[in-house]
Amino acid sequence: MARYAREVAVVAFAQSDHLRRTDELSEVEMVMPVLHQVLAATGLKAGEIGFTCSGSSDYLAGRAFSFTMTLDGVGAWPPISESHVEMDGAWALYEAWVKIQTGEADTALVYSYGKSSPGSVRDVLTRQLDPYYVAPLWPDSVALAALQAQALIDAGETDEAGLAAIGARSRASAGANPHAQLSGAVAQGEYQVAPLRTGDCPPIGDGAAAVILAAGDVARRLCERPAWITGIDHRIEAHSLGLRDLTDSPSTRIAAEHAGVFEAPVDTAELHAPFSSQEVVLRKALGLAGDVAVNPSGGALAANPMMAAGLIRIGEAAARIHRGESDRAVAHATSGPCLQQNLVAVLEGDRA
Amino acid sequence: MSTTGKEPVAIVGIGQTKHVAARHDVSIAGLVREAAARALADAELTWADIDAVVIGKAPDFFEGVMMPELYLADALGAVGKPMLRVHTAGSVGGSTALVASNLVAARVHRTVLTLAFEKQSESNAMWGLSLPVPFQQPLLAGAGGFFAPHVRAYMRRTGAPDTVGSLVAYKDRRNALKNPYAHLHEHDITLEKVQASPMLWDPIRYSETCPSSDGACAMILTDRAGAARSPKPPAWVHGGAMRSEPTLFAGKDFVSPQAGKDCAADVYRQAGITDPRREIDAVEMYVPFSWYEPMWLENLGFADEGEGWKLTEAGVTELDGDLPVNPSGGVLSTNPIGASGMIRFAEAALQVRGQAGEHQVPDARRAMGHAYGGGAQFFAMWLVGAEQPGS
Numbered sequence A: 001m002a003r004y005a006r007e008v009a010v011v012a013f014a015q016s017d018h019l020r021r022t023d024e025l026s027e028v029e030m031v032m033p034v035l036h037q038v039l040a041a042t043g044l045k046a047g048e049i050g051f052t053c054s055g056s057s058d059y060l061a062g063r064a065f066s067f068t069m070t071l072d073g074v075g076a077w078p079p080i081s082e083s084h085v086e087m088d089g090a091w092a093l094y095e096a097w098v099k100i101q102t103g104e105a106d107t108a109l110v111y112s113y114g115k116s117s118p119g120s121v122r123d124v125l126t127r128q129l130d131p132y133y134v135a136p137l138w139p140d141s142v143a144l145a146a147l148q149a150q151a152l153i154d155a156g157e158t159d160e161a162g163l164a165a166i167g168a169r170s171r172a173s174a175g176a177n178p179h180a181q182l183s184g185a186v187a188q189g190e191y192q193v194a195p196l197r198t199g200d201c202p203p204i205g206d207g208a209a210a211v212i213l214a215a216g217d218v219a220r221r222l223c224e225r226p227a228w229i230t231g232i233d234h235r236i237e238a239h240s241l242g243l244r245d246l247t248d249s250p251s252t253r254i255a256a257e258h259a260g261v262f263e264a265p266v267d268t269a270e271l272h273a274p275f276s277s278q279e280v281v282l283r284k285a286l287g288l289a290g291d292v293a294v295n296p297s298g299g300a301l302a303a304n305p306m307m308a309a310g311l312i313r314i315g316e317a318a319a320r321i322h323r324g325e326s327d328r329a330v331a332h333a334t335s336g337p338c339l340q341q342n343l344v345a346v347l348e349g350d351r352a
Numbered sequence B: 001m002s003t004t005g006k007e008p009v010a011i012v013g014i015g016q017t018k019h020v021a022a023r024h025d026v027s028i029a030g031l032v033r034e035a036a037a038r039a040l041a042d043a044e045l046t047w048a049d050i051d052a053v054v055i056g057k058a059p060d061f062f063e064g065v066m067m068p069e070l071y072l073a074d075a076l077g078a079v080g081k082p083m084l085r086v087h088t089a090g091s092v093g094g095s096t097a098l099v100a101s102n103l104v105a106a107r108v109h110r111t112v113l114t115l116a117f118e119k120q121s122e123s124n125a126m127w128g129l130s131l132p133v134p135f136q137q138p139l140l141a142g143a144g145g146f147f148a149p150h151v152r153a154y155m156r157r158t159g160a161p162d163t164v165g166s167l168v169a170y171k172d173r174r175n176a177l178k179n180p181y182a183h184l185h186e187h188d189i190t191l192e193k194v195q196a197s198p199m200l201w202d203p204i205r206y207s208e209t210c211p212s213s214d215g216a217c218a219m220i221l222t223d224r225a226g227a228a229r230s231p232k233p234p235a236w237v238h239g240g241a242m243r244s245e246p247t248l249f250a251g252k253d254f255v256s257p258q259a260g261k262d263c264a265a266d267v268y269r270q271a272g273i274t275d276p277r278r279e280i281d282a283v284e285m286y287v288p289f290s291w292y293e294p295m296w297l298e299n300l301g302f303a304d305e306g307e308g309w310k311l312t313e314a315g316v317t318e319l320d321g322d323l324p325v326n327p328s329g330g331v332l333s334t335n336p337i338g339a340s341g342m343i344r345f346a347e348a349a350l351q352v353r354g355q356a357g358e359h360q361v362p363d364a365r366r367a368m369g370h371a372y373g374g375g376a377q378f379f380a381m382w383l384v385g386a387e388q389p390g391s
Helices: A028-040 A064-075 A089-101 A121-126 A143-155 A160-176 A217-221 A250-260 A276-285 A309-322 B026-044 B092-105 B142-158 B164-176 B190-194 B224-228 B258-271 B294-298 B308-313 B337-353
Strands: A007-016 A051-055 A082-085 A107-115 A191-193 A206-215 A227-237 A269-270 A328-335 A341-348 B010-016 B054-055 B083-085 B111-119 B199-201 B214-222 B235-244 B282-284 B366-373 B378-385
Touching: A007 A028, A007 A089, A007 A217, A007 B026, A007 B337, A028 A064, A028 A107, A028 A143, A028 A206, A028 B282, A051 A064, A051 A089, A051 A206, A064 A082, A064 A107, A064 B224, A082 A089, A082 B083, A082 B235, A089 A107, A089 A341, A089 B083, A089 B092, A107 B010, A121 A143, A143 A191, A143 A276, A160 B224, A191 B026, A206 A217, A206 A309, A206 B282, A227 A250, A227 A309, A227 B083, A250 A276, A250 A328, A250 A341, A250 B054, A269 A309, A276 A328, A309 A328, A309 A341, A328 B111, A341 B308, B010 B224, B026 B111, B026 B214, B054 B092, B054 B337, B083 B092, B092 B214, B092 B235, B092 B366, B092 B378, B111 B337, B142 B199, B142 B294, B164 B190, B164 B294, B164 B308, B214 B337, B235 B258, B235 B337, B258 B294, B258 B378, B282 B337, B294 B308, B337 B366, B337 B378
Parallel strands: A051 A082, A051 A107, A269 A328, B054 B083, B054 B111, B282 B366
Antiparallel strands: A007 A206, A007 A227, A107 A206, A227 A341, A328 A341, B010 B214, B010 B235, B111 B214, B235 B378, B366 B378
């Protein structure tokens, strides 16, 4: 644990049920039960938390400063020490982890959420591409992922049957996850954009998640078996797809090296791979052995609430450690087209 | 690795673009790279010396690019590095600098590039803030419509004469003439012209409001070892904090929000300041509408409640007064929204480095950078000094 100044652990995790539509819920209403649940798990009140950080996207909400209203769900009075990243909640967790490392806070509340249902998320995501040369062409997220999938097939890294098996395994695993949007035997379906079929693509849905971080003895007091973050790092790559080898993820590999993934075997991997083909890329970058439990929660192919799905990977990995089902897990989050930006965390439980 | 206390954080490079209404000559990527390259040149460092990038801006709808950090990774030399994107409404420029500062203070990274920008000419900020949302109150006619009633409440509460706002605008616009990066350079400005400008949102006149700017601001933050190599005197972070409170609730004091008071108190505690009015030499304060200078003088503890306007009226906040506020010309002269908070932080650092040029406050040793956002609900502040903390 000498890598950082302080020992920090995930001590609680909660998530909503992920649903195709939540027309009846505002974002505050979607977030509040999750916040209450994660606080109740530790016995902490919002006012006792040292630092709060959230992740979300105005583009999903369809309005500027959308997070300012959602903050009300925390019950932010008296004033709190608080920040926000316009990113997946995994990066909000990273900012909170840094804050605890400075010694200015001993605990942190991290939450994130996204409602994709009010708009067309495939169209919305085109707005995160180069605004002058690429976005005006409206290339959608499934088409871009299909380019990556075809590159993998052309390179001999996988085939359509291999991709289908990833989707089937994910949704079978999700049978044990009451929050998942899709689970069980789901038909592989028609091509969305060849070579990707419906079963290779994530469901579109709404959801929220929250995590509590704590340092050292505070963590031991709040949680029977804390999930210690023994390493965490994130890296970004060039934006243009023409500048990248889509069959590889060097940013994941660099982040994994800095997080210490390769220093000892892992037994669990929660990977934020919204498309089946992306799991192939990530397995290779992380050097995962065949016996590692990959996405036992079902992963993003079973539920992919935008801006929360990455934080959920960290939460699911931590929850397995809390339950004694894992001793050393790797959690991964991604952002941007075709795995442009990647975060990797190593979570470990104290050995008996 | 030491577990005793934080690593001291130094600001060794600062870069800004010349802020203007529209930079038609550069893309968003070109704009941010210009500021970052100037900060690197100031620090005499190269892209290879940077361990991580922390970027901030106000809502993505202002340029119409969702999560622009993805597209900007190449332009900011971030490929292969960590890149974080902060968004805390109008306070974001300050929050972004604080997140970058924490990376160094926590000894996670040694040298960090932080940058904030807005290219308002790419879109329309009024439209970006006015998307209708069912079941929620609209923000009224832009930010001025939201803040005007709170200014009126301040005037009523303190008995301030209605001439104070124009004094602030006249001062800041004159200060801007000494700052080559400021957007508005009104060489023929007079107090009479400010007072004769059209009333926009009573009591806020046209010349008492911020402009709409394109611009970017960047800083290089580093640890003790990095500061020792710095070719120019660094500024040191003595304290930094963020505080938030809800937009609307029955007990909220819009004239002097509790979050602002708490944030300032935290910064003063960290920096060992007990009498801010006496111990701080210059303040870069987020004043988008002129009346916010006297209001924030009270909120930040520079004046007792009801007394802020008297400091302004007596000339205390003038460039040659004993508590200069916004020697750079402030937000009233330059407002690339997402960058405005970072410009306050950077200008405070320039003052204690003695690098502020014509708008330098003589012998400034400690300076404060202040930012706020949303419905006066998000606050970010730092206090920087010429000396390394604890030395």
